Amino acid sequence: MPMQTTFANRWITPLLALSVLTVVPLTSSAHGPTRQKVIEKITINAPPAAVWAKVKNFDALKDWHPAIAESPASQGNTIGSVRSLKLKGGGELTETLEGYDDAAMKYSYRAKDGGALPVTNYTSTLIVTGSGNQSVVEWRGAFYRGHPGNEPPPEQNDDAAVKAITGVYQGGLANLKKLVEGS
């Protein structure tokens, strides 16, 4: 039986996944009628300011997400800044900063279609809340599946899209908790 590597697995165990990172054929901005969402939260035993300090820079994703090798951003934390993600397992993603609020400890971005995730029209927000020595990090995304037509192949249907984004968020948040609490 051939080994199947899911998109979620790819993000969690990026080194295993070189083989599937080929082409996700996408028509720019075309999508079906049903948008999907993922909301993941994690509680971290550290002050919100300390957690925000770890994630606040748009180009810092590589420092806390285990699947990201590089994440340079063109204009830092300025709206419109474009970060170019390189995955450890291969594959790329281009994301543009659309909202940034240092006081509210929150930023939002939009991914260009055709990247290394089976989604289209993908927007995402990362927000840190909490008080005292406890923080909650919420990562939420809205997106359509990779296949814009009515009969998507299994690897590009709604379930595949939700699974992939869930994997990205869970993998990142779990590692963030480990990094912050361990330091």
Add this chain to the structure above:
Amino acid sequence: MNTWSFCVAALLLGVLAEAQAAPFAYITNQGSADVSVIDLASQQVVATVGVGKSPAGVVASSRAGKVFVSNPDSRSISVIDMRGQRVVGTLDAGDGPVGLDASPDGLQVFAADWYANRLLVFDAGATLARQAPVASIAVGHAPAGVAAHSDNNTVFVAERDDDSVAAVGVRERRVLSRVKVGSHPFALLLDAPRHRLYALNVMSDDVSVIDTDTLKVTATVKVGKAPYGAALADGGALIYVTNQHDDSVSVIDAQSLTLLRTLNGFGYPEGVASHGDKVYVVNWMDDNVSVLDAASGKELRHIATGKNSRGFGAFIGEPASGLPPLP
């Protein structure tokens, strides 16, 4: 039963019927395959009605006494009776119905068939299982929002991937004219007294104002990121527009077409509708409805709904509107 007790019973029933006749908001919940029915008098969810898969579009036709809900993943439209709050029929709706509207006379229902690029026309009185459309009219690519004109014949359709709006003649069974708007129009809103149609352009973050007599764009109003829903409020003086990617709502003065204010703190807002002095904004990300004071925009409360709530369309209806029910 003597005459007196009969009269008292009839009176009580009348009062009950009146209480039942308060306007309702019908919120489509894409993630839980149901519709949350909010009684606008009590501001509470009074029923949850199961429909097809991924319900998105909705139109509550007071004249028909029915609510129509598009289920793109079931390729159907569920018909809910406004008095009983239950499904009384299902329509066969092409490859993926999205936006819906009903003719003002309550006789016909229109659905944009997203994948098949056509406008489907249904008999609003149909209650048979899997009732088929009475007409299917070719339109442009990725038809989304639908707005039935007050003339009971023209139906406007947002052709998202063509950046245009088509005026379809239902009797003529074809597109009569077409106008280019902004980038990726999704929702439409008719402003009949002003002879205007508003097209919400998701990619260019603006609203095209179309003169319905000439079918020409007469103005363009900048709003927030990814506008997805619009409603007239405060007696038609204001236009409320939801901006999904900003989690905000733009409030526009309908007369001067100037942006009055931007309200924040919503969760991927999509549907919006108004009744009386209130505006109801559906938060897709947060699974609830924000109730606002229409004049000030002040948030009054939240009402929890089902999962991934959309409410894409005119989701408020009033069964006892004084009009006789259709046969």
